[in-house]
Amino acid sequence: xxxxxxxxxxxxxxxxxxxxxxxxxxxxxxxxxxxxxxxxxxxxxxxxxxxxxxxxxxxxxxxxxxxxxxxxxxxxxxxxxxxxxxxxxxxxxxxxxxxxxxxxxxxxxxxxxxxxxxxxxxxxxxxxxxxxxxxxxxxxxxxxxxxxxxxxxxxxxxxxxxxxxxxxxxxxxxxxxxxxxxxxxxxxxxxxxxxxxxxxxxxxxxxxxxxxxxxxxxxxxxxxxxxxxxxxxxxxxxxxxxxxxx
Amino acid sequence: xxxxxxxxxxxxxxxxxxxxxxxxxxxxxxxxxxxxxxxxxxxxxxxxxxxxxxxxxxxxxxxxxxxxxxxxxxxxxxxxxxxxxxxxxxxxxxxxxxxxxxxxxxxxxxxxxxxxxxxxxxxxxxxxxxxxxxxxxxxxxxxxxxxxxxxxxxxxxxxxxxxxxxxxxxxxxxxxxxxxxxxxxxxxxxxxxxxxxxxxxxxxxxxxxxxxxxxxxxxxxxxxxxxxxxxxxxxxxxxxxxxxxx
Numbered sequence: 001x002x003x004x005x006x007x008x009x010x011x012x013x014x015x016x017x018x019x020x021x022x023x024x025x026x027x028x029x030x031x032x033x034x035x036x037x038x039x040x041x042x043x044x045x046x047x048x049x050x051x052x053x054x055x056x057x058x059x060x061x062x063x064x065x066x067x068x069x070x071x072x073x074x075x076x077x078x079x080x081x082x083x084x085x086x087x088x089x090x091x092x093x094x095x096x097x098x099x100x101x102x103x104x105x106x107x108x109x110x111x112x113x114x115x116x117x118x119x120x121x122x123x124x125x126x127x128x129x130x131x132x133x134x135x136x137x138x139x140x141x142x143x144x145x146x147x148x149x150x151x152x153x154x155x156x157x158x159x160x161x162x163x164x165x166x167x168x169x170x171x172x173x174x175x176x177x178x179x180x181x182x183x184x185x186x187x188x189x190x191x192x193x194x195x196x197x198x199x200x201x202x203x204x205x206x207x208x209x210x211x212x213x214x215x216x217x218x219x220x221x222x223x224x225x226x227x228x229x230x231x232x233x234x235x236x237x238x239x240x241x242x243x244x245x246x
Numbered sequence: 247x248x249x250x251x252x253x254x255x256x257x258x259x260x261x262x263x264x265x266x267x268x269x270x271x272x273x274x275x276x277x278x279x280x281x282x283x284x285x286x287x288x289x290x291x292x293x294x295x296x297x298x299x300x301x302x303x304x305x306x307x308x309x310x311x312x313x314x315x316x317x318x319x320x321x322x323x324x325x326x327x328x329x330x331x332x333x334x335x336x337x338x339x340x341x342x343x344x345x346x347x348x349x350x351x352x353x354x355x356x357x358x359x360x361x362x363x364x365x366x367x368x369x370x371x372x373x374x375x376x377x378x379x380x381x382x383x384x385x386x387x388x389x390x391x392x393x394x395x396x397x398x399x400x401x402x403x404x405x406x407x408x409x410x411x412x413x414x415x416x417x418x419x420x421x422x423x424x425x426x427x428x429x430x431x432x433x434x435x436x437x438x439x440x441x442x443x444x445x446x447x448x449x450x451x452x453x454x455x456x457x458x459x460x461x462x463x464x465x466x467x468x469x470x471x472x473x474x475x476x477x478x479x480x481x482x483x484x485x486x487x488x489x490x491x492x
Contacts, residue, residue, distance in 0.1 A: 010370050058371075082367060090368040121328060122336040124256050125304075125375060 002069045005077065006097035009033075010060045012088040014128050014237065018055040019062075029053070029089060033064065036084045040077070041070050050103040050244040051110060054196070056236030058129060061092075061111075061243040065103040109173075109245035112188045114202045115238050119182025130183065131238035137209020139177055139184065145208040146175035146186075148218035149201060156225035158204070160196025160233065168194055168225075175201075187242070196233050204231030248315045251323065252343035255279075256306045258334040260374050260483070264301040265308075275299070275335060279310065282330045286323070287316050296349040296490040297356060300442070302482030304375060307338075307357075307489040311349040355419075355491035358434045360448045360484050365428025376429065377484035383455020385423055385430065391454040392421035392432075394464035395447060402471035404450070406442025406479065414440055414471075421447075433488070442479055450477030 011029055019029045026035065030047055037045035050063040072080065078094040085091065116137075117123035117130040149172060156168040172190035179185075186205065188198050204221070207213045213221075213231070221229055257275055265275045272281065276293055283291035296309040318326065324340040331337065362383075363369035363376040395418060402414040418436035425431075432451065434444050450467070453459045459467075459477070467475055 012370060087368060087373055088370065090370045092367060121338060122333060124258060124334065124336045127258075127333055129371065 002067050004065055004067050004097045004099050004101055005074070006095050006101060006103065007033075007064045007066070007081075007091055008093040009062050009064060010090045010092055011058060011062070012128070013053060013056050013058045015088060016055065018057065019049050019052045029059075029062075032085060032089055033066075033081075036081055037066055037068060039084065040072070040080050041068050043069065048103050050107045051193075051241060053239075053241055054236055057239045057241065058237075059241040062241050063103045063107070063244040063246075065097060065101055067099075103244070106246050107192070107244050109189060109191060110193060110241070111243040111245075112193065112198045113240050113242050114186045114188075114198060114234065115240070116184040116186070116206075117182060118179070118184055123182070126183075128237055129240070131235050133206055133209075135210065137206050138211065139179060139209065141211070141215055142186075142205045142209040143177050144215035145205055145213070145218050146177060148215060149205075149222070150175055153222050154225055155194055155197055155222070157221050157227055157230045158197045158200040159194040159227060160200060161194065162227070164194065170194065170197075177205075198239060199233045199236070200227070200230050202238075203234045206234065207231040248313050250311055250313050250343045250345050250347055251320070252341050252347060252349065253279075253310045253312070253327075253337055254339040255308050255310060256336045256338055257304060257308070258374070259299060259302050259304045261334060262301065264303065265295050265298040275305075275308075278331060278335055279312075279327075282327055283312055283314060285330065286318070286326050287314050289315065294349050296353045297439075297487060299485075299487055300482055303485045303487065304483075305487040308487050309349045309353070309490040309492075311343060311347055313345075349490070352492050353438070353490050355435060355437060356439060356487070357489040357491075358439065358444045359486050359488050360432045360434075360444060360480065361486070362430040362432070362452075362484065363428055364425070364430055369428070372429075374483055375486070377481050379452055379455075381456065383452050384457065385425060385455065387457070387461055388432075388451045388455040389423050390461035391451055391459070391464050392423060394461060395451075395468070396421055399468050400471055401440055401443055401468070403467050403473055403476045404443045404446045405440040405473060406446060407440065408473070410440065416440065416443075423451075444485060445479045445482070446473070446476050448480045448484075452480065453477040 016027050033047045045066050047064050047066045074094045081091040115130045117132045123130050152171045154169050159168050174189045176187045262273050279293045291312050293310050293312045320340045327337040361376045363378045369376050398417045400415050405414050420435045422433045
């Protein structure tokens with residue numbers, strides 16, 4: 001009998017072209033998951049992800065679901081997947097879900113974290129999971145700017161997809177900026193995020209931190225609804241998908 | 247004027263054939279350091295390391311020294327090296343030292359740490375820096391065995407070099423075994439360590455933890471002075487050189 005399985009997973013996105021299938025490569029997270037589940041069940045399996053992370057983006061709490069017909073228990077699926085998946089993709093949990101559960105449509109909130117390394121020298125053992133800014137940004141100014149960026153807004157200025165036809169209105173409840181030793185974590189929680197939105201917001205906040213923009217200028221920037229007026233897109237490697245709310 | 251520079255450095259050993267020069271490859275830590283310093287000074291530079299870590303072994307506190315004739319300040323050397331070295335080798339400090347300072351001969355103590363992952367699932371983001379044992383070892387039994395292995399002993403049973411001609415007597419002051427969450431750190435401090443010694447001791451301690459050996463059997467094992475009677479050599483990737491004492 002076909003059941004709907006909900007999976008919690010983590011991955012190191014360094015080697016991958018993102019979550020979603022791409023032509024001419026099997027190096028996508030979706031592709032790796034589907035290959036293992038298709039082998040496990042002997043039937044084609046489609047894996048639906050809560051979000052489509054971009055190339056190089058990591059995850060500690062991605063949620064996915066797949067409808068499968070298998071005799072294996074949840075624990076056996078968990079073990080099978082971890083055994084056959086590459087060592088940079090880890091399944092954290094597998095549970096049966098309601099048949100209508102859809103990991104993307106049912107998601108009501110998401111948390112992303114962007115990590116900066118601001119210590120001396122190089123972030124050796126974490127180098128693939130952080131971004132090293134050119135210089136030390138002023139975190140207090142960044143925190144002020146972040147307040148202007150929270151709320152319900154049209155985030156068109158922070159949308160990396162120039163062909164976006166649908167609404168670019170989103171709710172960003174909270175942006176927290178916290179330094180712990182040599183690392184600064186910028187954590188975003190919201191209803192959902194546009195393509196590259198977290199990375200463009202982070203690049204824009206960094207420009208505030210460098211003194212190139214004022215916190216107050218965020219008001220006009222949101223109003224402009226023009227990507228070219230926002231800051232640079234920070235590299236993918238500092239970004240990690242932390243949690244999906246249902 | 248030629249000065250003797252002492253360097254503190256860290257590296258991710260994953261891609262390297264160890265510290266020491268090897269024929270037919272430039273992928274050694276010593277080789278990378280010498281290439282950068284030779285380029286910097288315009289003259290051949292020999293880098294002496296406090297220890298010759300094996301292929302795949304990491305370091306957070308390796309010490310090296312090199313005699314060089316350069317106009318650059320310590321800070322400039324530090325910056326030059328970090329700029330031109332690959333991103334998996336980091337210079338932490340550069341200081342002028344006494345001319346007679348020799349990072350290996352003058353070392354009086356060393357600290358190594360071996361890390362086990364004992365959590366559920368996979369050690370995703372730390373996977374290159376830990377070893378995942380086949381099953382959960384009994385840490386209390388391992389701690390008892392570790393006490394027998396400390397002191398001044400002939401560690402021939404733990405020497406991986408079958409052609410070793412010199413003394414295999416060493417002092418191991420302390421072996422601490424500590425679990426923090428999903429990780430177990432086994433830290434060794436001693437006067438010096440034979441080739442593979444930390445990895446063979448760790449493999450032997452793990453066999454105690456699995457119930458294959460008793461803590462008391464360490465007495466006979468030291469007495470045997472026979473490598474074949476000790477446990478397996480754990481993989482290099484869990485090992486890290488932490489500190490050198492002078």
